[in-house]
Amino acid sequence: MGRFTLQSRIDCGDRTTSVALLEIRELSIRYRTAGAGVQAIDGVSLELEAGGSLGLVGESGCGKSTLALATLRLLPPQAELAGTIRFAGQDVGGMKERQLRQIRWRRAAYVPQSAQNALVPVHSLRAQFRATAAAHRMRATEADRRAAALMRRVELDPALLERFPHELSGGMRQRAIIAMALLFEPELLVADEPTTGLDVIVQRQTVNLLRDLRAERNLALLFISHDIGVVAELCERIAVLYAGRVMETGATADVLGSPSHPYTIGLRRSFPDIRDPERPAVSIAGHPPRLAEALAACPFAPRCPFAQPVCVAVQPPLVAIAEGHAAACHFAGDAAAMRSAANRPGLWDGARAA
Amino acid sequence: MTLAVEMRAASKHFLPGRHLFRRGAVVRAVDRVSFALPPGRVLGVAGESGSGKSTLANLLVGLETPSHGDITIAGHRMTRRPDAALRRGVQMVFQDPFGSIDPRFTIGRTVEEPLLIHRLGDAAERRRRAEEALEQAELRPAAAFRDLYPHELSGGQRQRVAIARAIVLRPKLLVADEPVSMLDVSVRAGILRLLRRLVDEGAMAMVFITHDLSIVGSLCDELAVMYRGRFVEVGPALDVLRRPLHPYTRALVAAVPVPDPAVTPAELPAKLLAGGAPTASGCRFAPRCSLAIAACETTDPELSEILPAHRAACLRAGETAGARP
Ligand SMILES: Nc1ncnc2c1ncn2[C@@H]1O[C@H](COP(=O)(O)OP(=O)(O)O)[C@@H](O)[C@H]1O
Numbered sequence A: 001m002g003r004f005t006l007q008s009r010i011d012c013g014d015r016t017t018s019v020a021l022l023e024i025r026e027l028s029i030r031y032r033t034a035g036a037g038v039q040a041i042d043g044v045s046l047e048l049e050a051g052g053s054l055g056l057v058g059e060s061g062c063g064k065s066t067l068a069l070a071t072l073r074l075l076p077p078q079a080e081l082a083g084t085i086r087f088a089g090q091d092v093g094g095m096k097e098r099q100l101r102q103i104r105w106r107r108a109a110y111v112p113q114s115a116q117n118a119l120v121p122v123h124s125l126r127a128q129f130r131a132t133a134a135a136h137r138m139r140a141t142e143a144d145r146r147a148a149a150l151m152r153r154v155e156l157d158p159a160l161l162e163r164f165p166h167e168l169s170g171g172m173r174q175r176a177i178i179a180m181a182l183l184f185e186p187e188l189l190v191a192d193e194p195t196t197g198l199d200v201i202v203q204r205q206t207v208n209l210l211r212d213l214r215a216e217r218n219l220a221l222l223f224i225s226h227d228i229g230v231v232a233e234l235c236e237r238i239a240v241l242y243a244g245r246v247m248e249t250g251a252t253a254d255v256l257g258s259p260s261h262p263y264t265i266g267l268r269r270s271f272p273d274i275r276d277p278e279r280p281a282v283s284i285a286g287h288p289p290r291l292a293e294a295l296a297a298c299p300f301a302p303r304c305p306f307a308q309p310v311c312v313a314v315q316p317p318l319v320a321i322a323e324g325h326a327a328a329c330h331f332a333g334d335a336a337a338m339r340s341a342a343n344r345p346g347l348w349d350g351a352r353a354a
Numbered sequence B: 001m002t003l004a005v006e007m008r009a010a011s012k013h014f015l016p017g018r019h020l021f022r023r024g025a026v027v028r029a030v031d032r033v034s035f036a037l038p039p040g041r042v043l044g045v046a047g048e049s050g051s052g053k054s055t056l057a058n059l060l061v062g063l064e065t066p067s068h069g070d071i072t073i074a075g076h077r078m079t080r081r082p083d084a085a086l087r088r089g090v091q092m093v094f095q096d097p098f099g100s101i102d103p104r105f106t107i108g109r110t111v112e113e114p115l116l117i118h119r120l121g122d123a124a125e126r127r128r129r130a131e132e133a134l135e136q137a138e139l140r141p142a143a144a145f146r147d148l149y150p151h152e153l154s155g156g157q158r159q160r161v162a163i164a165r166a167i168v169l170r171p172k173l174l175v176a177d178e179p180v181s182m183l184d185v186s187v188r189a190g191i192l193r194l195l196r197r198l199v200d201e202g203a204m205a206m207v208f209i210t211h212d213l214s215i216v217g218s219l220c221d222e223l224a225v226m227y228r229g230r231f232v233e234v235g236p237a238l239d240v241l242r243r244p245l246h247p248y249t250r251a252l253v254a255a256v257p258v259p260d261p262a263v264t265p266a267e268l269p270a271k272l273l274a275g276g277a278p279t280a281s282g283c284r285f286a287p288r289c290s291l292a293i294a295a296c297e298t299t300d301p302e303l304s305e306i307l308p309a310h311r312a313a314c315l316r317a318g319e320t321a322g323a324r325p
């Protein structure tokens, strides 16, 4: 071990044949706070082609929601942003509110984290469909017509449109939100942890629904989840975030099949597999940092069982390790050796209890 | 050896009106549930939300009294007003490590709290026991954690504080209600390993409630699957996971996502998703069951032993026992 390159970041998922629907270049996002501030995203480049699917995974606090909000310029005012985000070739950062309205919800819809609480409790579902429609100048009659069709599509009885959110189960509310997000037949759906907290059968139903909707509408999906099992089922590509940076990205089959960054290897091993119920999962000691400033080192080094002195001295760039597969680790070239060492008992226990 | 806990045909019925959506009929939140656990054993209880898991937990800790049947903790029968010793004998760890700890108290004070409530020991003794419990929960060195406040800890560390607080009274039974479901997957295994070690070392039994079957195998000795208040399958945990006998258990196992993109996700039968209310005399799962036959509408199956030590409450379990899940 000891090999590292200083090659600049590469663009994964670059398909020369198609123009990316969503293109994020060198994005950095900082939250101003009463204290030192938080560097939530640090130099992230990603893209998503029309009809494609990208899963963002990582522990809580790694910047997944911040990245999702940024794509539709929904960040709170204390967020400072550098870098570019393009939707269908247009610079989202430079848009006027009026232009933004043409895209948000119409072409790119967003299902927020804990969406089940995002519904207004005192309005019926119909009223909420109509309010969304009216905000984008769609007539109530048209909204009603589409609402009924969409409810049926998400396997909900249109009669439920007269009901209030609390009268529905968690899974039904989630499907109603998805129906509402599809009101304008968007090209992109950004969904932040839409299945977290649902029972497994309801979760399975929601995942299968999203998969079918994608296929039938050529809907691109930016899907955020800490559950790599769900991401494996829904997304063709995956990006692993840690401390606001991309640690590894590539086709889902490659990233989960041959994880090449220690963080991905740890996450993969921490996920229990029901096909092998006896095998204990690993636990990665420690927790993600909350950085006030971008780090000139590997952010995972304090928790990494493979860390060497170079890791705290030099920031590992995201470099290609195979066609369309990249990892930001000085030792990504030795990934096979790290993967086989990953099962050693106690390897991930580290010094601190988490 | 005295059993740590025994439930004998315990039921909890709620009168109509208490549950908003089920006005009219009595809700059998827990319906004739029986099990026994010696010290050192872990029973997993799995099921969807609303299946009665939390009511079962409340019965065990004495927050609810059974409508029928009885519960004994270390040989002592739970009564309407359990005495202090009996209450000390059962402790609970809750799902939400953020909501279950008072943010105004230091970690040391939080863990000492149960000793204060039960007026055990003097200040020095309480401090010693709290530090011991923190060490047992792997918050080491305890002195470094004692003076911190909850907001200074990660979710996993807070859940360890909640565990330390639960074991400081040296209970006979620990009831853990979804203790890792709100934590990052990356730290769950450590918490599960800790719970298992505490059970093994502490002569304590544990009832571990979860909706996630994928974490049961490495932790639990026995597994009970609950549906509408009833245990519909009970057996050695690995047997139940590898060879589920009840169609509901099979659906739960099939629905779990597998972190392998090469695996095609299971399709669930439409009947399972559509649901519906069961008939009064039939099997409660029949409206969602693809295997249901006419007899299922009229007979409510009891748990019966289909494979060694492995019981299921399904009229067709014997027939399907040979088939792969
Ligand atoms: N409005 C905000 N103000 C200050 N810090 C924030 C704000 N929102 C998020 N953060 C911080 O930014 C980092 C990334 O958070 P987030 O994007 O929510 O991550 P994730 O979705 O992966 O859990 C965390 O350290 C979080 O505490």
Ligand code: SF4
Pocket: A261, A262, A263, A298, A299, A300, A301, A302, A304, A305, A306, A307, A308, A311, A316, A328, A329, A330, A331, A332
């Ligand atoms: S600490 Fe070093 S070995 Fe570990 S992930 Fe970072 S660069 Fe790779």
Ligand SMILES: [Mg+2]
Pocket: A061, A064, A065, A066, A113, A192
């Ligand atoms: Mg988030």
